[in-house]
Amino acid sequence: MSQALVQQEQANERAAFLKVVTILGLSSVLILSLMYITIPLVPIWADHYKVAQSVAVWTGSAFGFAYALGNIFWGTLSDRFQRIKILYTGLFLLTGATILVGLSPSIGALIALRGLQGLIAASFPAVAIAYVGDVLAPHYRALAISFISCGFLLAGILGQVYATALQASLGWRSAFWILAAVYFIIALFMMKLPKGAVQGTTKASLFQVYAQMLRLFSNGRLLIAWLAAVSILLSFVGMYSALSSFVTEQFHGDSSTLTWIRVAGIPSILLSIGAGSLIKRIGPKKVTVYSLLLAGIGLILEAFSGSLPMLVVASAVFVLGIASAVPGIIVMVGQLGSQARGSATAVYAFFVFVGASMGPILATQLIGYGAKTVFLVLGGIVFLAAVVISIAIRLERA
Structure with missing residues (x-):
């Protein structure tokens, strides 16, 4: 192959x-925000609908279990049908479901519609990761997965900040209606992405795919x-769910204090993009193990934080660990799943979001x-x- 053709191929791959x-x-940021938007809105909904x-x-847990x-x-299903079609069709459906959530007349309707929303939103993560392959x-691929998983974790912070800001300015319903409009626009752009093809399973029946x-x-x-x-988002969502009580108990902080602590985690998530390069160098297993250990250290430091600056640093350490563990374990699962990459990643996502619920x-x-x-x-x-x-896991280098 001539040098010109090689350069053209590299340019096409980069584009x-x-x-x-x-x-x-x-x-990934916009869709996964729906998981975390609940955290600051739970007390608002409890007051609005006059419930405990x-x-x-359960507005969060219903979404999470349905999402799982x-x-x-x-x-x-993406091991049987073209993945890009599942991705943009899911976004169009999510547009409608998100509008309905914003119209919820009662807490029962809100919980049910959040479940529907979670079921539809689940058309994105595992399918998107398999589509990258x-x-x-x-x-x-590893770098792309790092970017997408970075979005998953950024959603955990930005979703909370977004919900808090919209609730204070326009009311909680507007938070969902604005997202619905954005989903529709993103779906149109997604239709222009490379089509891709499902290799080796296009002739399999649905029964065979699920049996696999x-x-x-x-x-x-x-x-x-x-x-x-399971530990990844269980710890992430659990930590942020307890953070408000901890800040109030220990430091008498308010909602603005919480917002700044959440925002302080963003640099850690952005740094986790480097996990893609680490995966290439030392493998996904080591990246996952070291990252989880770092996250555990961050949680212990949070528990014994004696000042707000120490709490901010500890939470940033925790977030960096969790954010770096995500691409590591995704790549590891993909390797272990081999040709059934879509199914393996799908079941992985099930367990992760059971943890989130x-x-x-x-x-x-x-x-x-106590929050400690x-x-x-x-x-x-x-x-x-x-x-x-x-x-317990031995993994060959890819």
């Missing part, structure tokens, strides 16, 4: 990478990775013992996940 990462990275916060917290189940449905050159997914549970290393993945519930149950207890328990869970992955 595809930039286009895909821009649209999918932005989508223990009831209002939806990942299995959509992700496994279809359309990008191999040397761009079930067979993945016989892969012991993959099962361990899935179970360990359990986070606020666990925090609510433990908060009576929540941080210590979450730290123990994250350390356990790191140890299990280190001992």
